[in-house]
Each structure stands twice: as structure tokens, then as C-alpha cells.
Amino acid sequence: AMEAVRVQPVDLERLAGLLPADRVVRLEAAVEQARAAFGDRVVWHVNATARGGGVAEMLQTLLAYAQGAGIESRWRVLAGDPEFFAVTKRLHNVLHGEPGDGGPLGPAERDHYEQVLRANLADLAGQVSPGDIVLLHDPQTAGLAAGLRALGARVVWRCHVGRDLADDVTRLGWDFLRPYVSHAEAVVFSRREYAPDWVDDDTLWVIPPSIDPLAVKNMALAPELVVGILARVGLVTDGGRESAVDFLRRDGSPGTVRSHRRSGGLLQDTGPPPPDVPLVVQVSRWDRLKDMAGVMEGFVRAVEDDDLLGAHLVLAGPEVSGVADDPEGAQVLSDCREEWRHLGAAVRGRVHLACIPMDDVDENAIIVNALQRYAAVVVQKSLVEGFGLTVTEALWKGRPVVASRLGGIQDQIVDGRDGLLVDDPYDIEEFAAALRRPLADAALAARLGAAAHARVLEEYVGDRHLEQYVDLFSALVR
Numbered sequence: 312a313m314e315a316v317r318v319q320p321v322d323l324e325r326l327a328g329l330l331p332a333d334r335v336v337r338l339e340a341a342v343e344q345a346r347a348a349f350g351d352r353v354v355w356h357v358n359a360t361a362r363g364g365g366v367a368e369m370l371q372t373l374l375a376y377a378q379g380a381g382i383e384s385r386w387r388v389l390a391g392d393p394e395f396f397a398v399t400k401r402l403h404n405v406l407h408g409e410p411g412d413g414g415p416l417g418p419a420e421r422d423h424y425e426q427v428l429r430a431n432l433a434d435l436a437g438q439v440s441p442g443d444i445v446l447l448h449d450p451q452t453a454g455l456a457a458g459l460r461a462l463g464a465r466v467v468w469r470c471h472v473g474r475d476l477a478d479d480v481t482r483l484g485w486d487f488l489r490p491y492v493s494h495a496e497a498v499v500f501s502r503r504e505y506a507p508d509w510v511d512d513d514t515l516w517v518i519p520p521s522i523d524p525l526a527v528k529n530m531a532l533a534p535e536l537v538v539g540i541l542a543r544v545g546l547v548t549d550g551g552r553e554s555a556v557d558f559l560r561r562d563g564s565p566g567t568v569r570s571h572r573r574s575g576g577l578l579q580d581t582g583p584p585p586p587d588v589p590l591v592v593q594v595s596r597w598d599r600l601k602d603m604a605g606v607m608e609g610f611v612r613a614v615e616d617d618d619l620l621g622a623h624l625v626l627a628g629p630e631v632s633g634v635a636d637d638p639e640g641a642q643v644l645s646d647c648r649e650e651w652r653h654l655g656a657a658v659r660g661r662v663h664l665a666c667i668p669m670d671d672v673d674e675n676a677i678i679v680n681a682l683q684r685y686a687a688v689v690v691q692k693s694l695v696e697g698f699g700l701t702v703t704e705a706l707w708k709g710r711p712v713v714a715s716r717l718g719g720i721q722d723q724i725v726d727g728r729d730g731l732l733v734d735d736p737y738d739i740e741e742f743a744a745a746l747r748r749p750l751a752d753a754a755l756a757a758r759l760g761a762a763a764h765a766r767v768l769e770e771y772v773g774d775r776h777l778e779q780y781v782d783l784f785s786a787l788v789r
């Protein structure tokens with residue numbers, strides 16, 4: 312059966328407290344509009360995982376605010392088997408223009424995809440009422456559109472991935488998905504360029520993702536707490552001291568970061584970085600398109616000629632068993648470990664791989680938060696990226712970010728102002744050169760970080776996102 316994810320309502324007032332007055336007024340107007348246009352309907356979100364990855368991250372926070380504003384919102388997670396997720400991961404890869412495992416997307420795959428979604432639809436049929444609004448996320452859920460329409464629901468499909476230029480590989484994915492997506496009444500992409508040409512302009516919406524500054528992932532943390540958290544989980548050493556680390560969970564209840572250092576599990580046998588060295592950090596799912604191996608190579612290149620203040624690299628991702636819809640995670644992590652073993656002895660001690668536990672969402676979030684805040688430089692060397700919430704999160708924290716100039720990353724960063732962009736994601740030398748700059752130049756790092764924070768507040772905070780949803784849903788039910 313489908314999993315129902317419960318989200319505690321959060322009062323929009325809290326978010327409003329961060330915003331300039333004109334934006335508060337606009338947000339209040341949007342809430343009024345929402346109540347009038349679709350306040351009597353339930354808004355459903357369906358996706359493929361309750362935790363790990365950008366979609367789950369956003370649903371957690373946007374649903375909390377929608378609930379807080381009195382819009383009844385519910386979240387269901389697909390039930391699928393490994394074969395289903397192998398097919399949908401293939402779709403995910405090809406929509407990014409990457410062949411992935413190169414496996415087929417033919418009639419047998421289609422059959423299985425439809426069969427799994429039929430079972431899920433049966434589950435939803437008992438819950439969704441005619442007139443309800445259903446937002447289906449990503450390729451995994453597209454095949455639910457027709458059945459939900461038949462139940463009288465109003466259906467939107469949102470695609471979180473894409474590639475700036477369509478090619479023969481992306482077409483494989485779209486050929487598979489088109490018969491399903493065509494039943495949705497509106498289709499949402501993070502960039503205009505991602506929409507295949509058969510999507511009608513009047514059904515196409517462009518809505519970039521957002522972050523919630525008040526989420527556990529992004530909330531302000533005192534510097535002592537940052538170090539305390541990282542020491543507690545063994546991600547940095549602090550002379551053997553280890554204090555209890557308490558924090559407030561999303562729902563306001565108390566949480567504690569568990570000690571993970573005895574298990575040694577987080578660091579994948581690579582050992583912790585010493586205290587007081589600058590850290591270069593990339594946080595990503597273990598997905599080839601995030602190019603963790605390339606980050607390692609680029610870091611090694613950057614520190615080969617210049618010690619760069621003794622900088623270390625931390626590559627952090629989720630515990631691989633924790634992300635249900637990502638069957639490639641374990642393989643990608645094990646490839647990274649293999650790559651690490653082949654690094655020169657001198658530099659190997661400066662590169663660390665970490666898996667962050669996923670069984671407690673808030674604990675995971677606060678560890679990621681601390682790591683991003685502690686970082687001297689955050690990198691995101693993706694080979695393709697629909698949007699890139701890890702970039703937004705780091706920009707919000709005022710970190711200098713070095714990232715590939717592609718996908719949603721190029722919308723978030725103006726090169727040289729809010730961060731540094733690398734033109735060719737396959738050019739290790741260019742990446743290394745960009746990485747050296749903020750490490751070697753503290754004034755540059757500070758200037759980029761300040762601009763970065765301001766830019767996120769301007770463009771990528773939840774109010775803008777919620778308003779766009781209100782516009783979309785209002786248009787849908789008009």
C-alpha cells in the first residue's frame with residue numbers, strides 16, 4: 312500500500328517574519344486567493360520517496376506551510392518493486408541525457424510500469440475525491456494521470472529533472488512518458504528548456520524549486536553548535552570531546568543528534584578530517600550525475616601544486632539503504648570508495664567519504680546543515696542538474712559555491728557575483744582552478760557568500776513558490 316507521510320502544519324507567519332513587507336502582503340493575498348479558489352478541495356502530492364533527495368525535501372516544507380494556511384494537503388508515496396524503480400531510474404537518467412545502465416524502455420518495461428501504477432491507483436481511488444487537485448511528481452508517477460482524471464481529479468504533472476538541450480537520449484524517455492503525461496491538465500518544469508516540444512504552451516508552467524530558511528536543513532546554527540554536531544557524529548575531530556547536541560525538530564519537539572562515531576560508519580573507513588582545516592564539501596545523493604568521482608579528481612588537482620591551507624574534501628551523501636527510489640546508490644558509493652583507494656597516498660588522507668543516516672529526517676537535516684555551514688567552499692560539480700537544491704542551501708548559508716554552469720545552477724548563480732561557475736563540467740583543470748580561488752582568497756569568499764545569501768532571499772524562498780502553486784491551481788479549477 313502507499314505510504315501516507317504526515318507533515319506538521321507550520322504557521323505562515325513564521326516565514327513572513329523573514330520577508331520584506333511587500334512580499335508579506337503578496338503572500339497574504341495568495342492565501343486569500345487559494346482559500347477562495349480551491350479551499351474546499353484537497354491538494355494531493357504523490358512522489359516516489361518520503362526521504363532523501365530534493366523532491367521529498369521540498370514537499371516536507373511546502374506542505375507544512377500549505378497546511379498552516381488552511382489548505383488541506385496530503386502526501387502519498389508510491390509503492391513499487393525493485394524492477395519498477397530500475398525502470399524509473401532509467402527514465403531519470405535518459406531525461407538527463409545519460410544512457411545510465413543502457414537497459415531497454417520497451418513494451419515489457421511499460422507493462423510493468425503500468426501494472427505497478429494500477430495497484431497504486433486502486434489505493435488512491437479510495438481516498439481522492441472528484442474535484443481534488445493531484446500533483447504528481449516525476450516520471451515514477453506520470454502513469455497515474457489518466458486514472459486520476461477518470462476519477463474526476465484535476466491532475467498536474469511536475470517534472471524535477473531535465474536537460475538544457477534535448478537529444479536522442481532524452482527522446483527515449485519522452486517517448487516512454489508522453490502517453491501518460493498527455494493526460495495531465497498542466498505540466499510543470501523547473502526551466503522552460505526542459506519541456507519537450509509537444510507540451511502545449513497553455514498547459515506549460517515554469518516553477519523553480521525553493522528552500523525553507525526555517526527548516527532544520529537551513530535554520531541558523533551557532534558556530535559552537537555546528538562544531539558540536541560534526542564532532543558528535545565524528546565528521547570532524549575535536550580532541551576527543553563529545554557533548555550531547557540538542558536541537559528543535561521541525562514539529563517543535565526536542566531532538567538529539569546521536570553519537571555515530573563509535574560505529575565509524577559515517578566515514579566509510581576514510582577517517583575524519585582534522586580540526587581547523589578548511590573543508591571543501593559536496594552533499595549529494597550517490598548518483599553518477601553528481602560526479603562525486605570528478606570532485607575528488609578536481610580536488611586532488613587543486614591541492615597538488617598548492618597546499619591550499621591544508622584543505623580537506625568531504626563528499627557526503629545519504630546512507631544508501633535510505634533512498635528507496637534510487638537503486639544505483641550503492642554501486643556509485645562503492646565506485647567512489649574504489650576511486651578513493653586509488654588516490655595517491657599523500658592526498659588520500661585529505662579526502663573523506665561520509666554516509667549520513669537517513670532513519671531520522673531531522674537528524675539527517677541538521678547534520679547536512681552543520682556540514683554546509685562548516686564548509687570553507689561548497690561545490691556542486693554535477694554533469695546535469697534539474698535545479699540543484701544543495702546549491703540553494705549552500706548559497707543561503709553564505710558559502711562560496713563552485714558549481715557547473717548548467718541546468719538550474721546557472722539560474723541560481725551569476726558567475727563571479729553569487730558564486731563561481733565552471734563552464735565545462737568535464738574539464739577537471741577548470742574546476743580545480745575555480746576551486747582554488749575562494750580557498751586562496753578570503754575576501755573573495757566572503758563577498759561571494761554575502762551576495763549568495765541575498766540572492767536566495769530574493770528568488771528562492773518558499774513564498775514565491777507557494778504563490779506560483781496558487782496561480783496554477785486557481786487556473787486549473789477556474
Ligand code: UPG
Nearest residue numbers: 364365366368471520595628629667696697698699700701
Ligand atoms: N540531502 C540530504 N542528505 C544527504 C544528501 C542529500 O538531506 O545525505 C538533501 C540535500 O540537502 C537536498 C536534497 O537532498 O535538499 C537533494 O536535492 P537536489 O540537490 O536538488 O538533488 P536531487 O535529489 O537530484 O533532486 C531532483 C533534481 C534536482 C532538483 C530537485 C528538486 O535532480 O536538480 O533540484 O529534484 O526539483
